[in-house]
Amino acid sequence: MEAGLEAPPATPQAVTRRAALAGGLALAAAPMAAGAASDFPSRPLVILAPANPGGGWDQLARLMQRVIAEEGLSPKPIEVINRGGAGGAIGLAELVSRRHGDPYTIMAAGSVMVGSTIAQNSPFRVTDTDPLARLIIEHLIVAVPATSPYQTIDEFLAAFRENPGEVTWCGGSAGGVDHILVGLIGEAAGVPADAVRYVAYSGGGEASAAIMGGQVTAGVAGYSEWRGLAEAGRIRILASAAAERFGDRALPTLREAGLNVVLENWRGVFAPPGLKEHEIAWWMSVLERMRASDLWRQYLARNGWEDGFLARGAFRDFIVAEEALNTRTLARLGIVGSSGGYSPVGPWAFPTAIGVAAAAAGAALVVERVRRPEAVVAPAASEEDDGPQGPPPTWGRFLAGAALALAYIAALGLVGFVVATPVFVVALCLLMRSRTLVWDAAVAVALTGAVWLLFTKLLSVHLP
Amino acid sequence: MSGFAALAGDLQAGFAVALTPDKLMFGVLGVVLGTAVGVLPGLGPAVAISILLPLTFGLDPTSAFILFGGIYYGTQYGGSTTSILINTPGDAGSSVSTFEGYPMARQGRGGVALATAAIGSFIGGTFATVMLMLVATSLAAISLFFGPPEYFALMLLALTMVAAMSGKSAARAALALCLGLGLAMIGIDLQSGKARFTFGIAELYGGIDVALGAIGLFAIGEALWSIATPAGGPSERLPTNRLWLTLDEWRRCFVPWVRGTIVGFFSGVLPGSGATLATFMSYGIEKRFARDPKSFGKGAIEGLAAPEAANNAAAGGSMVPLLALGIPGSATTAVMLVAFQLYGLQPGPSLLENNKDLVWGLIASLYVANVLLVILNLPLVGVWVQLLKVPRSLLTAIILVFATVGAYSLQGSLGDVVIVWLLGCAAFVLRRYGFPIAPVLLGLVLGPLLEQELRRALAMSSGDPTIFVTRPIAATVMAVVFLSVATTIASQLRARRAEAAAEGQAS
Numbered sequence: 027m028e029a030g031l032e033a034p035p036a037t038p039q040a041v042t043r044r045a046a047l048a049g050g051l052a053l054a055a056a057p058m059a060a061g062a063a064s065d066f067p068s069r070p071l072v073i074l075a076p077a078n079p080g081g082g083w084d085q086l087a088r089l090m091q092r093v094i095a096e097e098g099l100s101p102k103p104i105e106v107i108n109r110g111g112a113g114g115a116i117g118l119a120e121l122v123s124r125r126h127g128d129p130y131t132i133m134a135a136g137s138v139m140v141g142s143t144i145a146q147n148s149p150f151r152v153t154d155t156d157p158l159a160r161l162i163i164e165h166l167i168v169a170v171p172a173t174s175p176y177q178t179i180d181e182f183l184a185a186f187r188e189n190p191g192e193v194t195w196c197g198g199s200a201g202g203v204d205h206i207l208v209g210l211i212g213e214a215a216g217v218p219a220d221a222v223r224y225v226a227y228s229g230g231g232e233a234s235a236a237i238m239g240g241q242v243t244a245g246v247a248g249y250s251e252w253r254g255l256a257e258a259g260r261i262r263i264l265a266s267a268a269a270e271r272f273g274d275r276a277l278p279t280l281r282e283a284g285l286n287v288v289l290e291n292w293r294g295v296f297a298p299p300g301l302k303e304h305e306i307a308w309w310m311s312v313l314e315r316m317r318a319s320d321l322w323r324q325y326l327a328r329n330g331w332e333d334g335f336l337a338r339g340a341f342r343d344f345i346v347a348e349e350a351l352n353t354r355t356l357a358r359l360g361i362v363g364s365s366g367g368y369s370p371v372g373p374w375a376f377p378t379a380i381g382v383a384a385a386a387a388g389a390a391l392v393v394e395r396v397r398r399p400e401a402v403v404a405p406a407a408s409e410e411d412d413g414p415q416g417p418p419p420t421w422g423r424f425l426a427g428a429a430l431a432l433a434y435i436a437a438l439g440l441v442g443f444v445v446a447t448p449v450f451v452v453a454l455c456l457l458m459r460s461r462t463l464v465w466d467a468a469v470a471v472a473l474t475g476a477v478w479l480l481f482t483k484l485l486s487v488h489l490p
Numbered sequence: 491m492s493g494f495a496a497l498a499g500d501l502q503a504g505f506a507v508a509l510t511p512d513k514l515m516f517g518v519l520g521v522v523l524g525t526a527v528g529v530l531p532g533l534g535p536a537v538a539i540s541i542l543l544p545l546t547f548g549l550d551p552t553s554a555f556i557l558f559g560g561i562y563y564g565t566q567y568g569g570s571t572t573s574i575l576i577n578t579p580g581d582a583g584s585s586v587s588t589f590e591g592y593p594m595a596r597q598g599r600g601g602v603a604l605a606t607a608a609i610g611s612f613i614g615g616t617f618a619t620v621m622l623m624l625v626a627t628s629l630a631a632i633s634l635f636f637g638p639p640e641y642f643a644l645m646l647l648a649l650t651m652v653a654a655m656s657g658k659s660a661a662r663a664a665l666a667l668c669l670g671l672g673l674a675m676i677g678i679d680l681q682s683g684k685a686r687f688t689f690g691i692a693e694l695y696g697g698i699d700v701a702l703g704a705i706g707l708f709a710i711g712e713a714l715w716s717i718a719t720p721a722g723g724p725s726e727r728l729p730t731n732r733l734w735l736t737l738d739e740w741r742r743c744f745v746p747w748v749r750g751t752i753v754g755f756f757s758g759v760l761p762g763s764g765a766t767l768a769t770f771m772s773y774g775i776e777k778r779f780a781r782d783p784k785s786f787g788k789g790a791i792e793g794l795a796a797p798e799a800a801n802n803a804a805a806g807g808s809m810v811p812l813l814a815l816g817i818p819g820s821a822t823t824a825v826m827l828v829a830f831q832l833y834g835l836q837p838g839p840s841l842l843e844n845n846k847d848l849v850w851g852l853i854a855s856l857y858v859a860n861v862l863l864v865i866l867n868l869p870l871v872g873v874w875v876q877l878l879k880v881p882r883s884l885l886t887a888i889i890l891v892f893a894t895v896g897a898y899s900l901q902g903s904l905g906d907v908v909i910v911w912l913l914g915c916a917a918f919v920l921r922r923y924g925f926p927i928a929p930v931l932l933g934l935v936l937g938p939l940l941e942q943e944l945r946r947a948l949a950m951s952s953g954d955p956t957i958f959v960t961r962p963i964a965a966t967v968m969a970v971v972f973l974s975v976a977t978t979i980a981s982q983l984r985a986r987r988a989e990a991a992a993e994g995q996a997s
Contacts, residue, residue: 079540080824088832092547108540109901111696112678116901119692145683146695194950200683225638225946226680231817231824235761238815239634241950254816254838328834371948373679373686376941380675384668390661419718424918427717431911434894439904443895451887458717458883469884477895485533485541487899 066129066305071104073295074125074133076117078110082248086162086293087134089325090316097319099312105486113142113199115150122154127300132158132309136293138202140345141352145201153349156301157341159313160294162326163334164248166207166267167277171240172260179265179283182244183215190221196236197246200226201356204246207267207289209359214285219358237261248291250330272332292334294341310337426457443489447474501623504850508858513556516549517855520557521862524564525870529572531705532896534581535565535805536821543829551833552848556855558829562822563615563859566765566802567867570607574794575600575877578709578889582700583804585708585931586769586797589655593789600875601733606743606791607798608867609735614751614799615860618806621755622813623853627842630814633759638946639957641762643967645940648767648932650974651774654786655928660982662925669920670933671940673698680938681945693905700766702897702910703934707927709893710914715921716886733871739791746776746796754800758807761819765804766935769797778974806856813849815839 075087087106094100109117114135125131133155140152168179176182186193190212197204205224212222225242227233234252237245238260245252245261255261266277267289280287297309316322317335326333336344430453437446451470452463460466481487507513527538539558546554569584574591587607594603621629636644649667656663676687677697688694735743750772757768776796777786786793808819816838818824830837835845842849880888897910917927951957959965 078821078824079536080818080821080828084540085828085831088543088828091544092832095544096547105544106540107902109903111901113683115678116692116696142678142683146678146685148695149690149692191952199678199680223949223952225949228680231761231811231819231827234815234817235634235811236637239637241637254836254840258839260815260839325834328836329831371945371953373682373684376944377672377675377686380668380671380937384665384672387661387664387668391659391665394659394661419715419918419922420720421718423720424714424718424922427714428911428915431890431914434890435904435907435911438894438898438907447891451884451891454717454887454890455883458886460881460883462881466884466887470887473888473891477891481895481899485538485899487533487541488902489895490898490904 066308067100067102069130070102071100072131073104073106074117074121074131075106075108076110076114076121076133076135076139077108079108081110082164082291083114083134083136083293084108086136089322090134090295093316093319093322093325094312096321097316099315112146112148113202114139115143115146115148118143118148118150118152118155121296121298122150125298128298129301129305129309131298133296133298134293135296136203137291137348138198140348141201141203141206141356142199144349144352145356151349152296152345153342154299155296156299156306157345158295158297158306158309158338160292160334160336160341160344161313161317162293162331164250164291164293164331165272166203166246166289166291167249167252167263168207168211168244168246168265168267168280169237169252169256169261169263170244171237171242172262173240174243174262176264177262179278179280182264183283183285186211187215187217190217191223193244194223194225194242195244195246196225196227196233196242198226198233199228200224203289203291205359206352206355207246207287209355210287210289211280211285213355213358214280214287219360222359253330273330290334294334294336306338423457427454430454430457438490444474444478447477497623500846500850501854503847504852504854505857507552507847507851508556508854513553513851513855514858516553516557517560517858518862520560521564521567521859521866524561524566525568525863525866527561528565528568528570528580528584530896531572531578531580531709531893532701532899534701534821535562536825537900538565539822539825539829543825543832546829547832551830551835552851554829554833555826555848555852556859558826559852559856560859560862562805563802563856564863566615566805567608567611567863569801570611570798571604571874573708574603574607575874576885576889577712578893579704582704582931582935583765583769583801585704585766585928586773587794588708589773589787589928590790590793593787594791594794595878597789599732599789600878601871602735602739602791603794604871604874605734605868606739606795608864608871610743610747610750610795610798611802611867612860612864613747614754614802615806615863616857617751618755618758618803618809619853619856619860622806622809622856626810626814629759630811633761633811635963636760637961638943638950639961639964640967641760642940642943642947643958643964643971644760644763645936645943646971647967647974648771648774648936649940650971650978651770652929652932653978654774654777655926655932659924663929666920666925666927667929667933669916670703670930670935671937672933673703673930674934674937675941680942681949691905693903693909697938698909698913698934699900699906700931700935701900702906703913703931705893705897706910706913707917707931709889710910711917711921711927713886713889713893714914714918716882718918733875742791743795746772746792747799749775749779750796750799751803753796754803755807757800758804758819759810761808761811761817762939764820764935765801765808767939768800768804770932770935772796772800809856812837813841813852816841 073087073090075084077083091104091106094104109120117133118139121133143151170176195208208222208224212219233245234255236242238255252261256263263277265280265283267280267287269288271277271279434446434450448470452467455466481489527533538561569580570587573579573584573587575595577588577592579585579588591603652663652667676694678685678695753772754768757763773793776792777783780792808823811817811819812823812826818827827837894907897906900906920927947957958968
């Protein structure tokens, strides 16, 4: 976000291979570490949610933002930015590389990230961050549609053991915490890993629709996600994967049903590596006061989340244990390794089909050209109209335009938006042989100012 | 009748909330912001609402949701403006509006096109709100019958729409579609967690966002085309002389508006299918039912009216699963769901009963937003067409700056900026060799849906493909797909035979 080409500040504990990668990714490095002494924080802070708006991590980030603001815990405002995609791996890469040593950014994430980084063999792991605190625990539950014949977890497990091929499970993305739980249930129930039929959905909405509509036999989700559906009689929650009964203690645990499975979805906050002790201490004090506030407690209670506070060292030990458990389970499920989990159609079938179709279309094109050469579409005309045609586009001007674009992107990273943009606009007008260059330059400056104000001030989008 | 009386009472109470001065003010603020965000490339309603979320914590939930509803509907209105005038969609959902809207603008009918879009948006948005009010609960229940096999069949049906975009060469359109489908395969595979075509580049792990596809393929592609075409070329436009529809145009638009509204609303109700797909489908349907399909691509007003109604109706439709079941059907409703939770409301099937004031206030405000938008947008038509008077070189530069910033603003990543520029260059090369661009975007939208639903369906059936014909809804849709393909092939064969006969007579 900030302009400049400084490399991330090197710290002794930086992991070498990943640090090299980090340098490569750090097109626009975060250079403010040096300036932050005892006056931290001196400008707005950022909570990075490594997910698109609307998911659980985004929700945690926005809850923290709200509580910290309303309780007056920070002298500077806090904003939330979203970096979605790849089970959080993209946001994690940004935190660890581009925001290395930047005390103004922390990340809100959780257990799904541990699994997804292992499953994807991502260049970074959750342990590459500086874990600040585990904040909340959300119990995972096993549910069936309201129309399901299974009334209890025992009935359901008996059917699953007897004929696992007839049971389909839905939950979040492959390798995430829902998938891990299904894998552990299968293992504990003595069902072979390759007989577990798991259907992955992105985002809670689609999985909720699938289980309400009886499209799957059973599903796994966080308690808060499906509690409302159960209360309205749309689905039936059979058991939780908690260590013991929680809340009103009505819901049995998987352990009571004879499966030695305990798994929870947890969420917490992570600092980038390379922070100073006083910066960490500032964040920890904010987090502790946030956790003690009534507003925080109320929200947790309302949402069916539990306080799961674990600070720094204990949190790191916990993550290391989670990584081991995830690695083992994912290997058993076939997520890590050669096969692609359960699916009769693997990850490469569809791309192959597209390739075949493209080859067929290409062959048809060749035949068409040979048989009906007059039908070859003239450039420039194509879609638009059959009206009078001007001169066709020239490759030289196209290449000049593309080169100018490349220079503009590079300049955005090097000197920033405010300098690069007016120069780009004037250069482009020159290329297009505009005869009103003074006027163009004036518009260029005004445009740059207007866009800058609009995005950074009104929309809080930081330009490079 | 008692049900109707209760409904009227609820609605009246809702309007009593929505028409209080402070709520009305939030409605106005929402539609103005929404229109602005819709015009800007990249930024969509989901991002706009999540940016505003922290600023609304001091408000009561009803005000906040009136603001959000206004933004959501407003973006659907705003997105089409730049599509029509400068061939640069403000978001993916208005890409289809470039097909007929831009040729209309070049013929000097830009004002008419903008008015058609605004009126279509009003009809789509209003009808969707009526349906939301009347049948949300039962519709939401029906939508649950749609599982992976049904979705897959629907996506196949959408795929046949590429025939409507094929222009003069079916093989070229098919190749462009394959390119789009291929681009859609980039990223982490949801079902297996495997990275595909990412070449170890972190920016590609999340795949290519459809919004990036719309910016790159259309906005940047168009700008590069302008740069490469010497002045005096075909991009010169006729002056705009008319800002309102003639009686004949009203007549021609009416049925497409209605059809677009229906298609849009139902695809909005189904979680995960979305507004962009609705616009493609309604365009394809118009071309199929058109009396003069040859006029499509040359400024056929029907091909603009239908998708414009469809994308607004889809926005309204996606409120159905949100309010009736508490499940988000689009990126924007997912953000609204988080907002519900931050306000301490329990979204879910009981929201309608427990928070009557809020829900009815929101529904009433959606009506108000639609009226406000049409009042705001019709006079703006005259202002927007002034955009065409900006010199070509400056206009190109402005498009490129907004496209670049828009791509950057999605994720704060220069990697995304590089992706949109690469897509723009690809679009230029394709266009230079006479390939249509629209099927590439359709492929990008459809690819993940087609693949994931196919694999989910086959996982449900243990690999048995008969699942697509043994479930009644899936079988029905499959039959429509089959009919659609068969009639297309038959009519093409007939056309070719007629052509051959004509040539035979001539020689």
